Amino acid sequence: MDKVMxxxxxxxxxxxxxxxxxxALIYVPIVLTGYYGLMKWDGIGAMEFVGLDNYSRLVxxxxxxxxAYHALLLALFSALSLIAYLAVALVLSGEIKGANxxxxxxxxxxxLSSVAIAQLWLKIYHPTNGVVNSLLASLGFExxxxxxxxxxxxxxxxxxxxxxxxxxxxILIYYAALKNIPSSLVEAARIDGANPLQIALxxxxxxxxxxxxxxxxxxxxxxxKYFDLIYVMTDGGPNGAxxxxxxxxxxxxxxxxxxxxxxxxxxxxLLICLVVTWLIRKLTAGEEIQYS
Amino acid sequence: MxxxxxxxxxxxxxxxxxLALTGCGSxxxxxxxxxxxxxxxxxxxxxxxxxxxxxAEKVTLKMMHLWPAGSSKQQNMxxxxxxxxxQEANPNVTIKQEILENEQYKNKLKVLSASNDxxxxxxxxxxxxxxxxxxxxxxxxxxxTLEGGLKDSFVSGTTEAxxxxxxxxxxxxxxxxxxxxxxxxxxxxxxxEVPQTYADFQKVVETLQSNGVAPIxxxxxxxxxxxxxxxxxxxxxxGPETLKNAINRSGSFEDPSLVKAAEDVQALVNGSAFNKGFxxxxxxEGKSEFMNGKAAxxxxxxxxxxxxxxxxxxxxxxxxxxxxxxxxxxxxGKGNIDSWVGGPGVGxxxxxxxxxxxxxxKFVKFFVExxxxxxxxxxxxIPATKVDTSKVQLPQMYIDIxxxxxxxxxxxxxxxxxxxxAVAQTHLNMIQALxxxxxxxxxxxxxxxxxxxxxxxx
Numbered sequence: 001m002d003k004v005m006x007x008x009x010x011x012x013x014x015x016x017x018x019x020x021x022x023x024a025l026i027y028v029p030i031v032l033t034g035y036y037g038l039m040k041w042d043g044i045g046a047m048e049f050v051g052l053d054n055y056s057r058l059v060x061x062x063x064x065x066x067x068a069y070h071a072l073l074l075a076l077f078s079a080l081s082l083i084a085y086l087a088v089a090l091v092l093s094g095e096i097k098g099a100n101x102x103x104x105x106x107x108x109x110x111x112l113s114s115v116a117i118a119q120l121w122l123k124i125y126h127p128t129n130g131v132v133n134s135l136l137a138s139l140g141f142e143x144x145x146x147x148x149x150x151x152x153x154x155x156x157x158x159x160x161x162x163x164x165x166x167x168x169x170x171i172l173i174y175y176a177a178l179k180n181i182p183s184s185l186v187e188a189a190r191i192d193g194a195n196p197l198q199i200a201l202x203x204x205x206x207x208x209x210x211x212x213x214x215x216x217x218x219x220x221x222x223x224x225k226y227f228d229l230i231y232v233m234t235d236g237g238p239n240g241a242x243x244x245x246x247x248x249x250x251x252x253x254x255x256x257x258x259x260x261x262x263x264x265x266x267x268x269x270l271l272i273c274l275v276v277t278w279l280i281r282k283l284t285a286g287e288e289i290q291y292s
Numbered sequence: 293m294x295x296x297x298x299x300x301x302x303x304x305x306x307x308x309x310x311l312a313l314t315g316c317g318s319x320x321x322x323x324x325x326x327x328x329x330x331x332x333x334x335x336x337x338x339x340x341x342x343x344x345x346x347x348a349e350k351v352t353l354k355m356m357h358l359w360p361a362g363s364s365k366q367q368n369m370x371x372x373x374x375x376x377x378x379q380e381a382n383p384n385v386t387i388k389q390e391i392l393e394n395e396q397y398k399n400k401l402k403v404l405s406a407s408n409d410x411x412x413x414x415x416x417x418x419x420x421x422x423x424x425x426x427x428x429x430x431x432x433x434x435x436x437t438l439e440g441g442l443k444d445s446f447v448s449g450t451t452e453a454x455x456x457x458x459x460x461x462x463x464x465x466x467x468x469x470x471x472x473x474x475x476x477x478x479x480x481x482x483x484x485e486v487p488q489t490y491a492d493f494q495k496v497v498e499t500l501q502s503n504g505v506a507p508i509x510x511x512x513x514x515x516x517x518x519x520x521x522x523x524x525x526x527x528x529x530x531g532p533e534t535l536k537n538a539i540n541r542s543g544s545f546e547d548p549s550l551v552k553a554a555e556d557v558q559a560l561v562n563g564s565a566f567n568k569g570f571x572x573x574x575x576x577e578g579k580s581e582f583m584n585g586k587a588a589x590x591x592x593x594x595x596x597x598x599x600x601x602x603x604x605x606x607x608x609x610x611x612x613x614x615x616x617x618x619x620x621x622x623x624x625g626k627g628n629i630d631s632w633v634g635g636p637g638v639g640x641x642x643x644x645x646x647x648x649x650x651x652x653x654k655f656v657k658f659f660v661e662x663x664x665x666x667x668x669x670x671x672x673x674i675p676a677t678k679v680d681t682s683k684v685q686l687p688q689m690y691i692d693i694x695x696x697x698x699x700x701x702x703x704x705x706x707x708x709x710x711x712x713x714a715v716a717q718t719h720l721n722m723i724q725a726l727x728x729x730x731x732x733x734x735x736x737x738x739x740x741x742x743x744x745x746x747x748x749x750x
Contacts, residue, residue, distance in 0.1 A: 044405045045428035126577070127569025128586075148513075148572030151730060237513060238571040239725035256714040257424060 030270065036263035043259040054264035063240055064265065067248040068272075074159060074244065075223035075276075081163045082170060082219055086212070089174030090200050103175060107168035114165070118232035121161040122148075148234055151241035158242050162229055166222075170215055177211040178204060213284045220280065221273045245269050349384065351651050354411040356390045358397040358638070366671035374662045378655060385651060405430050410643040412652040413659075416462050418453035418636055419709050420716060425641075426456040432642045433459040437653045445664065449703050450636045450676040463660050464676035465667070466637030468593040469697060470520055471616035473600065478505060478588040486615070490528065490622040497565045500588050506567040508560075509587035511578025513571065515720035516708050518727045520591050520633055521560070523707055524619040525553035528627030532702045538740070539710050541748050545740040549625075554733035557726055571728050583610065591619075593634065594693055598672040601687035616689065618696070628701050635705040636676050668694075711744075718743035 037054055039047040058064055088106070092099045109117065124131045125147040133144060147157040181204055189203045205212075227246035230236060236243035236251060243251075249269065253262025355375075359367035368391070375387045390411065392400055397415070404410050410430055416422050425431050438460060443451065447467055454462040474486070479496075482503055487493035500507040512518040526535045530549030537543030538550060560566070567573075567581045575592075582590035583599070583606070599606050600614040621629045640659060642652045664677030669684050674694065681694050708716040722739050725731040731739070 042424050043402050044424045044430070122577075125572070127572070128567070144568045146569035146572060149569045149728065150572075151728060154572070234572065235513060237515070237721075237724055238728045239721050239730055251717065256717045258714060 033263045034267045037267045039260045041260040042257045054261050058264055067243040067245050071224050071244040075220045077159050078219040078223045085170040086174050089171045093175055093178035106171050109165050110168040114228035115232055117165050118229050149238055151238055154242045177208040181207050217277055217280050224273055351385045351648050353387045355387055356411040356414040358394050360391050370666050370670055374659055378658050412643055412646040412648055414641055415638040416641045420712050426461050430644055431461040432644045435460055437657050445677045447678055453636050453705050454639050462639035462641040464636035464639040465663050467674050467676040468595055469632040469634035470593050473590045473614055473616050475588050475613055476615050477613040486617045487620045490620045493620045501564050506587040507565045509578050509582035509590040510566045510570040511573040511575040512727050513573055514575045515724050517575050518723045519707050522557055523633045525556045526550055527631055528622040529553050529625040531626035532631050532704050546737045551733050551737045554726055554736045594674055601689050630699050631702040632700050634703050712747055715743045715747050
């Protein structure tokens with residue numbers, strides 16, 4: 001094995017297929033998107049170079065900033081929900097009855113496709129036949145809440161399934177990390193007289209800090225570029241009340257046939273995600289705690 | 293031993309995130325698929341190069357359409373039948389089909405045009421969809437094909453929807469108008485008559501509403517559904533020209549009748565005329581309110597006719613109880629009751645850079661004629677060519693609609709099709725805002741006016 005790995009040609013041979021795919025499918029399109037973003041292009045006819053016009057339009061586009069605000073809210077919500085996921089994972093990783101079964105139950109939403117989840121929640125939110133409204137009615141609540149068509153609540157209504165969708169994913173990550181903490185450390189703390197809460201906060205959490213950082217980045221960046229559930233459930237509506245950056249980009253490029261502007265939004269979105277990732281890394285930088 | 297563990301954690305994270313990423317990447321995959329099939333699309337075009345110009349030689353025509361055997365069985369069968377007939381009559385011609393589902397079809401058409409690789413014959417939609425392709429000189433004008441009587445066989449006004457600067461670039465296959473369907477059983481239960489005037493209509497809405505029945509089924513998440521209501525009100529108030537002129541910039545969108553139409557929409561909303569939560573429901577969900585008898589009326593295109601006549605999966609009892617009426621006239625308004633909102637659906641184009649353009653035009657002409665003979669009887673699709681109702685066997689509702697079509701004084705093309713794509717998006721968003729009472733009728737008109745002005749200034 002060492003022999004193979006020390007041979008530079010062999011390394012190149014192993015790396016090349018994946019590298020070629022990543023380049024062709026990810027980096028080339030990114031460069032192209034950046035290039036289209038400088039053009040005025042309807043996706044069909046000739047392109048016209050307009051320099052940074054699309055970007056100056058972007059800065060002044062209130063609809064875009066509204067969608068950016070919604071995406072930011074989603075990022076905030078998903079970041080906060082990480083705390084709840086972590087709490088669940090802490091409980092599950094303790095020696096409680098049925099932890100195995102619960103873990104599987106939490107994981108199920110992750111196995112469903114976004115479109116299936118969207119269809120499911122459309123039924124749940126249906127104004128007259130939906131589960132939520134039927135339940136409210138049976139509790140004696142008067143009037144109908146129009147979950148997906150009331151501009152004041154549509155955003156919250158759509159955040160709930162998104163957060164629900166990813167619960168299993170993050171719980172699984174935290175669970176795996178927590179299970180990796182050597183029991184000798186936990187036992188030592190217990191002998192020293194720490195109660196379960198102290199063990200969780202003072203021993204376990206610091207030990208999984210590196211994993212937590214990764215999940216924060218995943219949650220925030222994932223939210224900023226979120227698209228699928230919103231596209232299926234509300235299509236950004238009513239009148240942009242649930243639009244996020246990615247759905248706005250789709251709208252501009254594929255509905256208004258403004259590929260130049262759509263590409264500019266896409267590229268800008270990429271920049272935002274990069275900056276945010278860098279920022280989170282900077283803010284959470286600190287010494288790694290190792291157990292050994 | 294402990295040293296190994298952080299690695300496992302890292303692996304789990306990496307694996308899990310890879311799983312999550314595949315979910316996000318699904319939209320990309322579509323694009324790739326289109327890109328890959330694109331190269332496949334080149335092959336027949338190259339084949340054509342060999343058969344150049346000389347028509348007596350072997351000719352391969354490539355046709356792309358959007359009726360897969362799975363979801364549009366009847367249409368697919370008719371296409372195959374017409375192609376078989378044509379190949380029999382012209383043994384030197386081979387027609388190759390490529391079939392894609394609606395959305396994929398649109399995407400692929402765009403990809404192919406970017407590389408100037410359109411099929412010889414394909415399908416397009418009217419006006420706003422067609423214009424960029426014409427401006428990009430991708431479609432061939434078909435005026436010479438229309439000469440010699442073919443033009444007269446079309447319902448008047450249908451080919452014009454495919455015209456840019458006086459030249460026609462596609463021949464329509466489908467034609468749809470939008471009647472108001474109503475549930476006769478519900479109407480008779482509350483002793484209601486089909487409304488002749490808008491005042492009658494308002495009374496019907498009021499009666500139904502006070503009896504706890506949703507008067508109108510609407511799924512306005514799709515937005516064009518609400519646009520139909522606005523368009524009819526605009527037509528009945530200001531006549532067909534007002535809206536048309538506002539869009540083609542010879543008039544203004546801030547015309548009093550267009551503002552009044554927006555006010556009337558909000559009056560309907562205020563009177564709870566539509567089912568609850570309509571702005572969050574898709575057209576299919578809105579339709580189901582009508583189909584399961586919860587709502588009494590439904591304004592929709594004639595493409596729904598099979599559901600109310602021949603579709604066996606819809607209960608017979610329901611099908612028997614569906615009728616239709618024309619959108620009532622408004623007192624003092626300029627509109628005529630025989631003016632319809634509607635328009636041609638897909639039409640056939642011939643690619644400008646097709647190597648076998650003449651043969652393709654010949655085929656398109658043949659196709660349109662044969663399609664007109666078969667589509668309504670076999671697939672329930674109303675063709676854009678005139679149908680002689682005395683010669684065909686059809687359910688009564690079809691006959692009635694076709695007769696109405698014969699009497700039609702005007703067909704106003706769907707607003708979002710008339711407008712350029714960017715303006716159409718403004719229109720559709722504004723419609724949703726208007727129905728949701730987030731925008732005042734005056735601002736509704738003003739926003740349209742600004743979007744149209746900006747587009748015209750480009």
